[in-house]
Amino acid sequence: MPSLSRLLSPAKRPSIQRDAVALRLDDGREIEVLRVRDPRARRIRLSVSERGARLTLPLRASLASGDAFLQQHRAWLAAQIAAHGETLPLQRGVTAQLPLRGASRPLRWESGRFSHVREDADGALVFVSPDHAGPAALQRALREFYEAQARADIGRWLPAYLPGLPRPPRRIRLKSMSSQWGSLAPDGTLNLDLSLVLGAPSAFEYVLVHELCHLIHADHSRSFWREVEARCPAWREARDYFRDNGRRLKADLHALLS
Incomplete structure (x- = not known):
C-alpha cells in the first residue's frame, strides 16, 4: 500500500527537453534552431528573440510535425532573423566592424598586452588584445x-x-x-x-x-x-x-x- 506522503505529494511534471536542429533557409543559409519540448505548451510555436530562433513543441507533438512546421515557416523565420539583425559573434581578427551610435564603425585588430578597445580620431575602432586572448x-x-x-x-x-x-x-x-x-x-x-x-x-x-x-x-x-x-x-x-x-x-x- 502506498505511503500517505507519497499519495499526497504532487505529481512530478515531465522535464523540459532541449536540443538543436539545423534548418536551411531559401537563400541557402543554414541556421540553428533551439527545439524545446515543453510539457506546458499547448501548440507548436516558433519564435525569434535576441537569443535566436526557438521551436516549442507540446508533449503530444511528434518531431516530424515540428520539422514540417519549420519548413512551412521558413520565409517568416528569415524575415524575423533579418529584423533582429545578423551580427556574428565577436571573433579576433575576423570581426571587421562594430555598431556604435547608429553606425557601423570599421574595426582594426592589433596585438597588445591586455584587451581593450579604443576609438581613433577618424572614428575607426581599434581592438587591442593578446594573441592568446x-x-x-x-x-x-x-x-x-x-x-x-x-x-x-x-x-x-x-x-x-x-x-x-x-x-x-x-x-x-x-x-x-x-x-x-x-x-x-x-x-x-x-x-x-x-x-x-x-x-x-x-x-x-x-x-x-x-x-x-x-x-x-x-x-x-x-x-x-x-x-x-x-x-x-x-x-x-x-x-x-x-x-x-x-x-x-x-x-x-x-x-x-x-
Missing part, C-alpha cells in the same frame, strides 16, 4: 568599451536635465535588458539598457529623459508625458525608431557579448 576576455573588453561610451553620452546630457528634477537619480546602471530600455527602481536607481549606445544618440537620450521624468511622476499619466514633451519634443520619432530598430539593437549586443 579567449572569447571571454574579448567580450569583457568590448562591454567595458560600450559602457564607457554610454557613460560619456549620459555625462554630456544629464547636467541639462538635473535642475528641473526634484532630486537626482541615486545612481545609473547600465546592463543588458531583455525587453525594456530603461527603468527607475523605488530607491532611485536608474537602469538603462546597454544596447542603447549601439543606436541613434537621439533615441538613447529620449530613454534617459523618459526615466528621469519618472522622478517627477511615477506613472505614465498626461502630466508625465507633458514633462517628457517639454524636455524631448521629438519623443515620438524616438519611439518609432525603437519600433523599427529595437530588436536589432538588442540582438546585436547579445551576439557580440554572449
Whole structure:
C-alpha cells in the first residue's frame, strides 16, 4: 500500500527537453534552431528573440510535425532573423566592424598586452588584445568599451536635465535588458539598457529623459508625458525608431557579448 506522503505529494511534471536542429533557409543559409519540448505548451510555436530562433513543441507533438512546421515557416523565420539583425559573434581578427551610435564603425585588430578597445580620431575602432586572448576576455573588453561610451553620452546630457528634477537619480546602471530600455527602481536607481549606445544618440537620450521624468511622476499619466514633451519634443520619432530598430539593437549586443 502506498505511503500517505507519497499519495499526497504532487505529481512530478515531465522535464523540459532541449536540443538543436539545423534548418536551411531559401537563400541557402543554414541556421540553428533551439527545439524545446515543453510539457506546458499547448501548440507548436516558433519564435525569434535576441537569443535566436526557438521551436516549442507540446508533449503530444511528434518531431516530424515540428520539422514540417519549420519548413512551412521558413520565409517568416528569415524575415524575423533579418529584423533582429545578423551580427556574428565577436571573433579576433575576423570581426571587421562594430555598431556604435547608429553606425557601423570599421574595426582594426592589433596585438597588445591586455584587451581593450579604443576609438581613433577618424572614428575607426581599434581592438587591442593578446594573441592568446579567449572569447571571454574579448567580450569583457568590448562591454567595458560600450559602457564607457554610454557613460560619456549620459555625462554630456544629464547636467541639462538635473535642475528641473526634484532630486537626482541615486545612481545609473547600465546592463543588458531583455525587453525594456530603461527603468527607475523605488530607491532611485536608474537602469538603462546597454544596447542603447549601439543606436541613434537621439533615441538613447529620449530613454534617459523618459526615466528621469519618472522622478517627477511615477506613472505614465498626461502630466508625465507633458514633462517628457517639454524636455524631448521629438519623443515620438524616438519611439518609432525603437519600433523599427529595437530588436536589432538588442540582438546585436547579445551576439557580440554572449
